[in-house]
Each structure stands twice: as C-alpha cells, then as structure tokens.
Amino acid sequence: MSRIPCLDTEALPESLRSLAQGRVINLYRVLGHAPQSVEQIARLGAALFTQGGLSAVERELLILTYATGFRSEYEWAQHVPISRAVGVTDEQRAALRRADHDSAVFTPAQRALVAFASAVADGPLVDDIRYARLREHYDEEQVVETLILAGFYFLVARVCTVLDVEIDAPEGDEVLRMAQEMQAG
Numbered sequence: 001m002s003r004i005p006c007l008d009t010e011a012l013p014e015s016l017r018s019l020a021q022g023r024v025i026n027l028y029r030v031l032g033h034a035p036q037s038v039e040q041i042a043r044l045g046a047a048l049f050t051q052g053g054l055s056a057v058e059r060e061l062l063i064l065t066y067a068t069g070f071r072s073e074y075e076w077a078q079h080v081p082i083s084r085a086v087g088v089t090d091e092q093r094a095a096l097r098r099a100d101h102d103s104a105v106f107t108p109a110q111r112a113l114v115a116f117a118s119a120v121a122d123g124p125l126v127d128d129i130r131y132a133r134l135r136e137h138y139d140e141e142q143v144v145e146t147l148i149l150a151g152f153y154f155l156v157a158r159v160c161t162v163l164d165v166e167i168d169a170p171e172g173d174e175v176l177r178m179a180q181e182m183q184a185g
Helices: 014-020 026-031 036-049 056-069 071-085 091-096 108-122 128-135 141-160 173-185
Strands: none
Touching: 014 036, 014 056, 026 036, 026 071, 026 141, 036 141, 056 071, 056 091, 056 108, 056 141, 071 091, 071 141, 108 128, 128 141
C-alpha cells in the first residue's frame, strides 16, 4: 500500500483528468498531491514519450535500463507491455533485467545506448569510452534526450519507490496510446 494514498480521479485537477481522458495511472494519482506540478510533469512525460530524436524502441530500451538502474518495479511493470508493443523483444528485456548490456540481442548502437544509460543511472559521470561509443551512433539531440529521460525517470522512480506506489501496469500499449492522446490534446 502506498505511503501516500492515491487520489480519486475526481480529486485531481480537471486539466489532468482531461489530459488523461479518463484513466489516470497511480503515479499521477500520487503526484496529484502536488497540484502545482502534476500537470507539467504529465505533459513532460507525454512529450518525452511521443516526440524526440530517438526511436520508440530506443526510448523503451532506455526506460527499461533506467527502471533497472533506479530499481523501480513500477517503471518496469508499466513499460514491459509498452516496450513489447513498440518492438522490444523478450530477449532484450531479459538482457536488460540481468544488466547484460553487451548482449548479442542488441544492435551495436543499442549496446552503446544501454551501456551509456546504465552508466548514467550509476552516475554521476560517464567515462570517455562509453560516451565515444554512444556518439558513434547518436547525435547531440539524442544524447541530450537520453539524459533528459534519465532525469524524468529518476523522478518517477523515486516517487514510486519511496512512496511505494502500487503498480497498475496496463495491458498492451494503453499508456503509449494515452501519451499520444495527451500530446495531441
């Protein structure tokens, strides 16, 4: 049970309820206790989730790497079905779960990406070799996006782990669809 109760949907700001179009995940139901921030956090999450220079597969590989690195079961549970929907394989998820960032199930670019992300999660610095390997495959926009995702998912991880937010993983790609709808709205 969460250390801070999830708010009923009706208790959330109207703007967040309309953004989410009816289904608000527990993360935002807890963040609703900070009404001055929850909508901005939801909008940032939706933007990171649906826009940017990284592909959907790359983004999900990063999120799962951060979920593992930040020890957030909530993030992991939310993103397993999403990652499956965008094309991350079961073998790739298993490799990330065991922190095997050099696995042959990843392309060379993906290996560089998840090794970099793992180092970012371990922080605070990333060695020159990992950074150089990342830059062989990714441009400046993608590198910065990778770090912004780390910051966002660190926020999510700590809210969920410290407050013991109950996992409410959706079936299929529901969160992906919701984020796309939030961004379009």
